Amino acid sequence: MPDATGTRPVGAIDRRSGRGLDWLNFFVANLQTAFGPFIAVYLTQEHWTQGQIGQALSIGTITAMASQMPAGAVVDALRNKHVAAGSAIVAIILSCLMLAVLPFRLPVTVAEILHGFASCMLNPAIAALTLSLVAAASIDGPAGGFAASAALGARFGRNASFASVGNAVAAGLMGGVGWLVSARATFFLGAVLAIPGLLALRAIAHTAPVAGKADNPGGAIGSAVEPPGENVWQGLRRLLRDRRLFAFAVCVALFHLSNAGMLPLAAGQVTRQAGHLAELVIAACILAPQLVVSLLSPRIGRWAGLVGRRPVMLVCFAALPVRGVLMAMGPSPWMIVAIQLLDGLSSAAFGVMMPLVASDLSRGTGRFNLCLGFLGTAMGAGAALSTTLAGAVADVSLPLGFLVLAAAGGACLLAVWLLLAETAPLTKVRPA
Template identity: 35%
Template structure:
């Protein structure tokens, strides 16, 4: 079990920067945002389909069928990667080096420390995930403890509702970015969590999973499109785009890893409602930090509707 979780975590950590690099290499910086949104639509639609199939197969044939389904999807993913022509990937563009004539030089690792907007983005996301990661498991436990829902049905519903919302949000994200800019769209994503915490604290009932997970889909769906686009934009020309993606994901992961311990302690000591409100309060710090530093960020990342 532990080994399986370690392997899964390693794969999850590597796939984000790898997909970012492949996408940049295929479509270059100009087409990156649009293709990234398309990638996320396919990603969330696949997750939703997998959840539905896993639920049906598990009910019909037992848990072993779910593992077979997971392995089959893994094989199909490998085949899909093999079908991408290696010659179609511009490896300079994949690293974030803009000029094909070699004029751009690879920047040193220090660029990750000296890019203040990147550091701010990472810290803000770390705070967000510190408040976010524990929300769903705690909400599920609160509903079950209150005898307000069936655990099996609840698990399936949380996945399907969130992923369906993310599909819609990913479809709309690029239009919102063109109209309002990256900064505003990410601010909306951050603001979804305090609202989600308030709803979770107020609606510990079976049907409450719908607004709670729709708000999760809004925040996560927007971040999945905006954050990689921002990192690529901030580090374009340095050749360190993929490393930057990994650095930001590392800070996110630290926040997400600490969240269950913190949220679980709050729920045990003060109850579920207090835990939800406290986790939402952490997200308010992320909102305040992002809003308070707008002046520094806007020149670096804000994309106007007309360029």
């Protein structure tokens, strides 16, 4: 909003676009939730075997991992990020409808592939829209550069907050519809919930990049626009020259190596201890961290803009090893819910830092989404290894499985401390 002088603060986007971005994140989270555990429930009711369900889900996972960098390159190449986001939303709607109408091997496989690639386009496209809006609202100069960086962190935090609330609301709605109607109905609901997301996308202003201002104000934030005359491989080579990219990719992989396997192990422990209350406890383990994420993400974004990325990561990522050690102590089911609140702290920080650091690393390259794709590949690799490793170790000893994941979290902290240089464009000149 404008200040007393009638001007908008540096990096503050207009209200209509801001609201549109809020609701876009909210409804996109609704849409993505349909492709969580509901697929397994639905296909089980359609008399699929567990092996067939596992194969279908694996196809989606492999597609998502393989699509990270190509999808990022596509988003970079499209100057109109609205087209990228809108096309991805429509593709995911089609995936929902295909699953609901045709629960057979080939259509489900096509739906998983379509969803995997579209998801890899959608999240970078939303991040690119955010980047462009904040950049277009910023001014040149060192003070403007600092303010732009701080505003970008706050905006990414707000995105994560609305996405977290959307996830929680969608999980409740789809669970209720699945219980009252059928598992098939959850996919129709997911498709319907995407329509307000398309309307929210229309409310976001189109911003045309201007050299030195909208594209990269004061050199403070990254560019979401592909440089003319440069192909994907040239852009990738430019990114790969930055050692901080590899350092952060190691941090990302270790974070998910520690985090991804934690809740599945805890779910097994809860199932053995809680009996018929297991579903209720597991639901609380999912929803409670989402509440923490929604509350903390905007604050974490502001802190990252004020004090830098590394201090925030060092504080918030410390929740990973602490959570693993506490889980290894064999707590009661409801204590596990309390411990899961630590997941909200670390996940809130990661959800903000992923696009924010990618923006820092891509300054001057125009390869923001390609950078996100590279980091997304590291994230997928860490998550895939986490569940496999945790399950194998837990077969020998459940507490040892949690301790291995805690050790990975400790390694993530060490990587942030020892390998990762500060990426924020902090200056001594701050806006008055």
